[in-house]
Amino acid sequence: MMYNSSHVKVFFLSGLNGTMSNRVVLFSVMLLCYCFIVLVNVVLIVTIILVKNMHEPMYILLCSLCMNGLYGTTGFYPKFLWDLLSPVHVISYSGCLVQAFVVHSFVCSDMSILSVMSYDRYVAICRPLVYHSVMSKKRLLMLVSFSLFTTFCVSATNMILASRLKLCSPYVDRLYCVNLIIVKLACFSADTIVNNIVAYITLIIYVFHGFLIVWSYFYVIKICVNSVENRAKFMQTCVPHLTSLLIFLGTIILDVMHIRYGSTNLPQALKNFIAIEYLVIPSIMNPLVYGFKLTNIRKGILAGITFKIKLLRS
Numbered sequence: 001m002m003y004n005s006s007h008v009k010v011f012f013l014s015g016l017n018g019t020m021s022n023r024v025v026l027f028s029v030m031l032l033c034y035c036f037i038v039l040v041n042v043v044l045i046v047t048i049i050l051v052k053n054m055h056e057p058m059y060i061l062l063c064s065l066c067m068n069g070l071y072g073t074t075g076f077y078p079k080f081l082w083d084l085l086s087p088v089h090v091i092s093y094s095g096c097l098v099q100a101f102v103v104h105s106f107v108c109s110d111m112s113i114l115s116v117m118s119y120d121r122y123v124a125i126c127r128p129l130v131y132h133s134v135m136s137k138k139r140l141l142m143l144v145s146f147s148l149f150t151t152f153c154v155s156a157t158n159m160i161l162a163s164r165l166k167l168c169s170p171y172v173d174r175l176y177c178v179n180l181i182i183v184k185l186a187c188f189s190a191d192t193i194v195n196n197i198v199a200y201i202t203l204i205i206y207v208f209h210g211f212l213i214v215w216s217y218f219y220v221i222k223i224c225v226n227s228v229e230n231r232a233k234f235m236q237t238c239v240p241h242l243t244s245l246l247i248f249l250g251t252i253i254l255d256v257m258h259i260r261y262g263s264t265n266l267p268q269a270l271k272n273f274i275a276i277e278y279l280v281i282p283s284i285m286n287p288l289v290y291g292f293k294l295t296n297i298r299k300g301i302l303a304g305i306t307f308k309i310k311l312l313r314s
Contacts, residue, residue, distance in 0.1 A: 008170050011096045013089040015175035015272050027084040033280065034077040040287040041066040047300040054296055057135045058124070058237060061117045062290055064144060065244070068113060069283035072106030075099055076176055076279050083175075096177035097159055103178050103279070105155035107252060108206065110282065112147035114245050115209040119143075121238050122216035125230055126223050154202050161195045175275055180259045213245065240293045244286050251278035 016023075048054045048063040079099065083089045091099065123134050158179045168187040179199075186192050220238060224230040258274045291297050 008093050008167055010090040010092055011170050011172045011177065013083065013091060013175060014171055014173050015268070015275065016083055016089050023084045027081060030077070030084065031081060033284075034073065034081070037073050037077075037280070037283045038070065040291070041070050041283065043301060044287040044291060044297065047297060051296070051300040051303075054300060057120050057140050058117070059296070060140060061113055061120060061144070062286075065110065065113045065117075066287055068106060068109045069286060072103065072110075073279055073283050075102030075106065076276070080175055080276075091172075091177060096172070096182070097163055099177045100162065100179045100182060101155050101159040103176065104158055105151050107278070108151040108154055108202075109148060110248055111206050111209050112151055113144075114241070114248065115212045116143050116147060117241050118213040118216040118245075121241060122220055124237070125233055126219050150205070154205065157198055158195070158202065161198055165191055165195070173271075175272055178259075180256075184259075217242075236293065236295075240289045243289050244282065247285050248278070248282045251281055254278075 045063050045066050048059045076099075079091065079095075120135055124131050127134065162179050162182045165183065165186040166188070167182075167185045169185050172181055172185070174181055179195075183192050183195050183199075186195075217238075220234065224234045255274055255278055258271070291301065
């Protein structure tokens with residue numbers, strides 16, 4: 001039966017159908033996970049904002065990465081936690097489009113921020129004498145603003161194109177809405193041609209981001225090979241960035257490959273894990289990796305904790 005998208009009022013999310021017997025335990029675990037994500041990201045963001053010697057491009061970009069992590073997980077967790085307590089798992093048509101926009105823009109923003117961070121590391125290590133002039137506050141603001149503007153335009157275009165499709169089913173075999181899933185519900189493949197073209201253009205845009213990262217690290221590694229000082233700087237600041245990048249790309253590629261080519265015979269629990277891992281793992285790992293690796297952040301957090309303890313004692 002064909003459903004015209006203008007008449008679809010709700011989507012039915014079927015990802016939780018087989019796990020409701022353990023929903024109290026799952027709710028408790030996921031609530032703790034969400035609270036932990038909020039805690040570690042907020043602590044890092046507040047530390048960077050309050051400590052003046054961290055008002056440098058690398059830390060500002062890290063702050064943006066953590067804010068984006070909060071943005072993306074907030075687009076998923078509250079609705080997911082509500083579904084765990086609800087007997088019916090539905091989302092309104094407009095709510096589905098908004099959630100798809102949030103998830104899409106979160107992914108694109110993460111890639112943009114990580115690419116700017118790689119360029120920042122290239123300038124810091126390969127051109128240290130002109131670092132502060134090249135990565136000035138004005139230039140940094142311009143790079144971040146352009147990245148976010150591009151992300152908004154790309155994500156909004158994908159959402160608008162998805163909203164015009166005639167749908168053959170309101171049933172989403174997933175825990176939440178994403179553009180690819182909405183497009184797969186379209187009745188006629190001819191209607192999705194424009195969506196697919198824009199999706200490939202989006203892919204090309206962010207592949208160029210990937211080339212920028214590879215280009216940056218090609219020169220960074222080339223410089224670091226012959227310098228003990230630069231190798232130490234690489235281990236201190238580039239390893240956390242590369243770790244965040246590899247975690248992000250690994251989780252995204254796994255989910256996209258599963259949507260495009262994944263088997264429908266996989267256990268529902270495994271499909272659910274694949275669906276949410278890029279929303280959960282990077283948002284947890286980014287503040288932890290940088291918090292443990294960067295000395296200034298550790299000192300800032302410890303100073304904040306010490307100050308809080310002194311206030312409580314007084």
